[in-house]
Amino acid sequence: MAAVGLLYVGAVLFVNGLALVGLVRGTSMIPMNLFVGILQVVTPFYLIFTAHGDQGVIVGASGLFLFGFTYLYVAMNNAFSLDGTGLGWFCLFVAIAACVYSYWNFANYAALSPGDHDVGYLLGVLWASWAVLWLLFWFVLGLGKTGLTRFTGAWCAAQGIYTGLVPAIILLNIPSAITSTLPIVIGAVSLATFIIFLVMLKPRWAAVDAVAPPPTAYSGA
Secondary structure, eight states: OHHHHHHHHHHHHHHHHHHHHTSSOTTTTHHHHHHHHHHHHHHHHHHHHTSTTOHHHHHHHHHHHHHHHHHHHHHHHHHHTOOSHHHHHHHHHHHHHHHHHHHHHHHHGGGSOHHHHHHHHHHHHHHHHHHHHHHHHIIIIISOOGGGHHHHHHHHHHHIIIIIIHHHHHHHHOGGGOSTHHHHHHHHHHHHHHHHHHHHHOOOSSOOTTTSOOGGGSOOO
């Protein structure tokens, strides 16, 4: 079930990243954010209610709400033309929480069996990468650093592939490929794409509202 959710997290990151870049225009991103937002809210409710007090399941499910609420927030912002600063500051909250979830996965799963050990490190890397991404959303939306918009969008779309689609496919059908090497590869790709887009797009720290799309066109992750 977690792999299925990860697949669609990748899809919505890809679409929303393209919206930030300007390739997905207007309110056309709303349906995907609604679909995935609802999925990422209903699924953790089900997991928690059927966990029978299993703290590991409850902790893992709790993190899904961070994504679900983000995507529903994005859909509402775009549907009702809301100011994006509330979403931006929520993204800071998510970024901080993601650091905690990353630490938990690195620390807790490392003591388990080899298979779970590797999954734990994979999730730790994914959460760390998402923490940086949500921090960028905070810069763009919460602090109004619109000069970072295209860079954030490009990296968001790329993360939809290597932190969503690729690990989801591996978890769904090629579990033998989940080794200690996979988290290293994904982490290296994440860092490499960050640097490549930084060099290519030359983001500016200052706001550039005169040339950037309005907040409702890119309101969120």
